[in-house]
Amino acid sequence: MLEAHRATSFRSRWEVREDDAPLIVLEKKGWRSGVEYTLDGTAYEVRSTWTGGQYTLTSGDSELAQAQRIGRKHWTVTTPEGEYHFRRRSIWKADQEWVASPDAPSALGGIRRTGTWRGDAEARLPGMPTPHAVFVLAVVLLMWEQAAAAATGASVSS
Template sequence: MLHSTTSGFFKRHYEITEDDRPLVTLEHGGREKSSFTLDGVPYSIARDGGKRLLLTERGRRTGTATRDGGRRWSIDSDAGRFELVKPSMWKDGWELHRDGTSLGTISKNGAFSKGATADLPADIPLPVRLFAFYIVHVLWQRAASAAAAGGGGG
């Protein structure tokens, strides 16, 4: 299980742990970009237009997330195709699906918490789980920014 703790205001940092051991820090900067190193391998996440995010490993694209609608994103990766689905417009939680079946959840730890949990299967490669976790953090940040500006989000 992955856990994140958020810090920072203008530039957000997500400290990610797995089973209580530090794993990576994802920095959410301008233009929704981040990078991390996992077992000595560099990865980066970057926005490609308003409806796509890309995951690259050593400069090679290994994942693409595309917005299919306000509450659905498809993730194509080396590990297969997944969907991020927000089952309720009233709650912040997201589910990761494969072939229409829920595999796990990504949710905030509470309304006033700076933490979140990704309960995703370990057989999904860690870079893909981190990519999905980061996407949901981006979507939460977009929604918070839109709410602060008085509009919709997602």
Template sequence: MLHAKRIPLPSQEYELSEDGQALTTFSLRRGRIGARFTLHGADYHVRTHRFSGVYELLDGGGTVVASTDRVRRSWNMTCSERVVPFRRTAVADREYTMLGDDGEPAGTIRRTGHVRSEVTADLPGLELVLQVFVLVVVLLRRRRKRAAAAVRSTSLAGGWPSSTGHPRKPVADLTRSSHARRAASREPRQPRLRDDRDRREDRP
């Protein structure tokens, strides 16, 4: 059984262990697409296709070892012409179930721990490197969904940042300012006070 735990909490570094024994580490830092890890002396790269939601596992030479289709409620991992289906079995992507050739549950991946930042994978029948790949994919999907939620929250709260780095005014504030300017332009002008010259011109 694999267990991934973030250490320490403020960072995006994860320690991966197998049955309690340290196995490897990987990072999900912001600005980095995908993740890299070393397993038994071999380097691997999990590549993310940002817009399609597809993930690939590449070896040190850049060869695709395994890949997924679009990761959502139901998705598949393909490796050496073998297709392994996964199905979400808990809300908020907290659990995925691996299905066997007979369509019955054969393994699970669960997000646990503080703010669901830990993942436990029990995937018998899969090579170790493929188990690590699936576990990293689940964590990358969680990061992607959290980033999308943050973007939506920002746009609802006050819009996108301007080019100066300061947040733009919400559309409602801009509309109110425009209405105020128009209302001010319609205010009646105060009559001009007559000065001594005007009074002299009125004399016969």
């Protein structure tokens, strides 16, 4: 299980633990939606398109995974090893379920908020390789952050 705890309310920086042991720090760089981190001595970068509907995981010049249709009810992560399917748990919550297929009756795992104000989360993705699980967690954290910023902007302009 991965747990992400927002390190500060003023910056997009999450401390990620795996089974209660420190694993990595996800840190947003610049104005774009994305983070950088080092896992097992390998540097990774998660980058989004300007609309935030697609994210890529890269290491050096290699693209390792791509998440598409972010923010929709159903979205997918594609890797060289295969695809992972996700869906929003309900219209009322932002929690995400990992499913075998978009219409699967039950979930294999998922990502849920554990802290409403700080943006903390817990990811239960059993059997998923750690680099892919961290990528999925990062995408969901960034998606939630982007949605919160849009909601704040909408309420300020009203």
